[in-house]
Amino acid sequence: MSIPARAAITAVHGYVPPDLLTNAELARMVDTSDAWITERTGIKERHILKGTGLGTSHMAAEAVRGLLEKTGTAPRDVDLLICATTTPDMQFPSTANLICDMVGVRNVGSFDVQAACSGFLYSLTIAAQFIANGAARKVVVVGADKMSSIVDYTDRATCVLFGDGAGAVMLEPDDRGYGIIDALIRSDGSGMIHLHQKAGGSRLPASAETVAARLHYVHQEGAAVYKFAIAKMAEVSAEIMARNNLRADMIDWLVPHQANKRIIESTAERMGLPMDRVMVTIHKYGNTTNATIPLCLWDYEPRLRRGDRVVFAAFGGGFTWAGLYAQWSYDGSAASRSNGKGNGKDA
Numbered sequence: 001m002s003i004p005a006r007a008a009i010t011a012v013h014g015y016v017p018p019d020l021l022t023n024a025e026l027a028r029m030v031d032t033s034d035a036w037i038t039e040r041t042g043i044k045e046r047h048i049l050k051g052t053g054l055g056t057s058h059m060a061a062e063a064v065r066g067l068l069e070k071t072g073t074a075p076r077d078v079d080l081l082i083c084a085t086t087t088p089d090m091q092f093p094s095t096a097n098l099i100c101d102m103v104g105v106r107n108v109g110s111f112d113v114q115a116a117c118s119g120f121l122y123s124l125t126i127a128a129q130f131i132a133n134g135a136a137r138k139v140v141v142v143g144a145d146k147m148s149s150i151v152d153y154t155d156r157a158t159c160v161l162f163g164d165g166a167g168a169v170m171l172e173p174d175d176r177g178y179g180i181i182d183a184l185i186r187s188d189g190s191g192m193i194h195l196h197q198k199a200g201g202s203r204l205p206a207s208a209e210t211v212a213a214r215l216h217y218v219h220q221e222g223a224a225v226y227k228f229a230i231a232k233m234a235e236v237s238a239e240i241m242a243r244n245n246l247r248a249d250m251i252d253w254l255v256p257h258q259a260n261k262r263i264i265e266s267t268a269e270r271m272g273l274p275m276d277r278v279m280v281t282i283h284k285y286g287n288t289t290n291a292t293i294p295l296c297l298w299d300y301e302p303r304l305r306r307g308d309r310v311v312f313a314a315f316g317g318g319f320t321w322a323g324l325y326a327q328w329s330y331d332g333s334a335a336s337r338s339n340g341k342g343n344g345k346d347a
């Protein structure tokens, strides 16, 4: 009996802009301290995209270009490109559209997915359907956000949390049984009040008044979001484990969304996983929203082995949350060597 083709991640790449914003610099901007940020969030520094006219697409295109180069993929061979982002370059056209133009991918479907911090897992889930039904053979999924464009750097409760970055993966059919085995996407729109951007959409378009009232920034009620995030990350991980008969000792890696180190540790503890099997990059990138999960894969790629059982979990604004289970399809150390330079990162 032949195994139906599964969508497998066959390559990853990432990009973070060169400029760093450290806790020490933030402590000069608002009433905070390195000790508070480190203890409450685990973040030490984050990368910030600077430069007039550079949006999310700039970082996403860098990540996608690297991905195509690394895999020797010609732009004409890409069948579909999906961009998960909460900070699109423009209301329209989609950022995915702009990225395609920047990297030379023409005449294929491209669209954005908006599910806040769960957007990358939502996008993988969508992309996997195109592969499984035979409609596409090479799908690029990129998660990218320029959070610095919607963060209020006078609000100490949010400005310490976020950073900018992008991460991209290639999805291709795998008939050996590796790839995405199960995925769950969930939402609860009543959570909007706790985490949203008040102005700039059709409900409250931009005006001199909305700008003066500082309504174009992330509004987050941290404690309420924290409570939901802890509960839903654990719930979705438990559901993925139960549906796939996974015990903690069978899981090689947890790849959690990076919003807060305490949320990550709590999810791992509820799953019964030691922290050495959990991907953590929050200390150096902060919360890059849709980029956190692919940036984790990029950083940890040299340590991933074919057959590794990998559980993903995310929680974000909306509220949205998602879980995914995959068996890793390739030897990551060989892939980062074949890149010619390794990824030079200290996961």
Ligand code: ACO
Pocket: 031, 032, 033, 036, 037, 040, 041, 116, 117, 118, 156, 157, 158, 160, 195, 221, 222, 223, 224, 225, 226, 229, 259, 260, 263, 287, 289, 315, 316, 317
């Ligand atoms: N420095 C110093 N003190 C601060 C800072 C800061 N940067 N920020 C807040 N505080 C203060 C508060 O003012 C408060 O003081 P008070 O007691 O005098 O009022 C105190 O610290 C405690 O505030 P809390 O909000 O209760 O702090 P908490 O320990 O909950 O940490 C945090 C805040 C880090 C934001 C946490 O709530 C959190 O991680 N929330 C979840 C974030 C998340 O998961 N978001 C979802 C994904 S993001 C997305 O989808 C876009």
